[in-house]
Amino acid sequence: MRTALIEQAAAMLVAREPVTLRALATRVGTSTMAVYTHFDGMTGLWGAVRQEGFARLARRLADVAATDDPVRDLAALGAAYAANAIEHPALYRAMFDAAADLPDPESAGAAFGVLVAAAGRALEAGRFRDVDPAAVATRQWASGHGLLLLVISGVLPREALDEHVPALLTAIFSAAGDDPGRCAASVRAGWG
Amino acid sequence: MRTALIEQAAAMLVAREPVTLRALATRVGTSTMAVYTHFDGMTGLWGAVRQEGFARLARRLADVAATDDPVRDLAALGAAYAANAIEHPALYRAMFDAAADLPDPESAGAAFGVLVAAAGRALEAGRFRDVDPAAVATRQWASGHGLLLLVISGVLPREALDEHVPALLTAIFSAAGDDPGRCAASVRAGWG
DNA sequence: CAGTGTGGCATAACGCTGCTATACATTGCG
DNA sequence: CGCAATGTATAGCAGCGTTATGCCACACTG
Incomplete structure (x- = not known):
């Protein structure tokens, strides 16, 4: 899950799509909460990216x-x-x-x-x-x-x-x- | 008004405050619409800044x-x-x-x-x-x-x-x- | 094997963002 | 003086990140 979120975020980044919390969760097939359980919100995810x-x-x-x-x-x-x-x-x-x-x-x-x-x-x-x-x-x-x-x-x-x-x-x-x-x-x- | 908005935005920028539309309008003493009449929204204001x-x-x-x-x-x-x-x-x-x-x-x-x-x-x-x-x-x-x-x-x-x-x-x-x-x-x- | 936590996700709501549609005021001109 | 036009105030919309709450499924335990 962690790696899926990171890779999806990186993929959206290279695709020049805006990396938004909701879009990210939808693409991975989960809810927005996953970003908060595995990272410390969006800032934590950006750090991982x-x-x-x-x-x-x-x-x-x-x-x-x-x-x-x-x-x-x-x-x-x-x-x-x-x-x-x-x-x-x-x-x-x-x-x-x-x-x-x-x-x-x-x-x-x-x-x-x-x-x-x-x-x-x-x-x-x-x-x-x-x-x-x-x-x-x-x-x-x-x-x-x-x-x-x-x-x-x-x-x-x-x-x-x-x-x-x-x-x-x-x-x-x-x-x-x-x-x-x-x-x-x-x-x-x-x-x- | 134009210059007031630009200077206020620059001042908030150097003060490390987040340059948000509402905060900017409040500080200048006007409404958010001013940014749209004098610039093309926030992107236009950033260009001017x-x-x-x-x-x-x-x-x-x-x-x-x-x-x-x-x-x-x-x-x-x-x-x-x-x-x-x-x-x-x-x-x-x-x-x-x-x-x-x-x-x-x-x-x-x-x-x-x-x-x-x-x-x-x-x-x-x-x-x-x-x-x-x-x-x-x-x-x-x-x-x-x-x-x-x-x-x-x-x-x-x-x-x-x-x-x-x-x-x-x-x-x-x-x-x-x-x-x-x-x-x-x-x-x-x-x-x- | 049943009971009980516990960790992880879904849902819904809050405050904030930029933006826009509409109504009002104020100024300049015929 | 009345009209037109420009700029501002108000209210509301969709989207954002964030959070509180509830649920469910798995694992440990008596």
Whole structure:
């Protein structure tokens, strides 16, 4: 029942339908009370939906196999992240809805941890110098997040991703110590 | 009446009060119908509020005086942009609310134009090479936007701005052709 | 095996939301 | 002065999230 409600809510979210309590209960074939027994009302359900969104994101990032080029891996992780957000924009927006509580630290941290790990490998491989892997990951994440939200909102066209993400990643990774030319090639390879 | 409604809505937004039709009408001292005669319901009012938000942002950016160091100016514009967003986070979030229509192209374009102009001056001054000023401005905007939203949402602490914005701007401007050392100094001076 | 709780769902109602139809007032113009 | 028109007040509607209450079906227990 819990999972049915979460999945139905996520489905309505990706279908651009308004996720309302009554419509949700009707679609699942139960009554509105189910949301109150299994969650703490709609806010609790939204929290569960966002947690599910982060879990899906973490799974998707985990599917990106690590290669011997950690900078390429960072770009590939960015591509997987962007693809996930573009395919389910409403879910992505709900995951970062500022009106709600903080996203679940565990599931969100799992996704972020994959990025930090890749940055750490770049540091160990000598591609980065004198930087905190978490800082590099945060900068990549924030840049991509902002660009994605602007694209999802329709402020920027979708082509803006292909135009600006590789440029931003190359700038960030070069500033972290990677050789600019080699970095650009790795980013191109990873962004695909 | 129009302006009174817009300003009251903006005031309730910064006061973290829920902006509801009845509460808004009561505070302004009129009836709910006023919102329908002057705007097209609440959606129209939200559009006007966002337009007002972009107008305030454009005014604030225009107050940043241009110096003989265009890269410093870009960082100073970023600082003014960030300060405006941090001071009125609810209004900033409303400005980019993806559920609504696109922000008013005129007022939003005015704010963005200031950034593009500064990037153009950097190009003319020889600080940037072989780049589109609009592309540099877009990358700076998207990076700052993403970082600001993460801070406003509480995902990142406020100190993350001072830690990551100068690093990101230096990375972007260096990738645009500026000398890294000189760029870092200009960004530090502008970010203040 | 019958009795008894107990957890989970259906029903109905409450207060709130945005919105609209209608009646009234007030202003400007011929 | 009377008429037209614009903007506001009132009342009500459908929808929302939430909650109080009743029921039922399952599980544990003497």
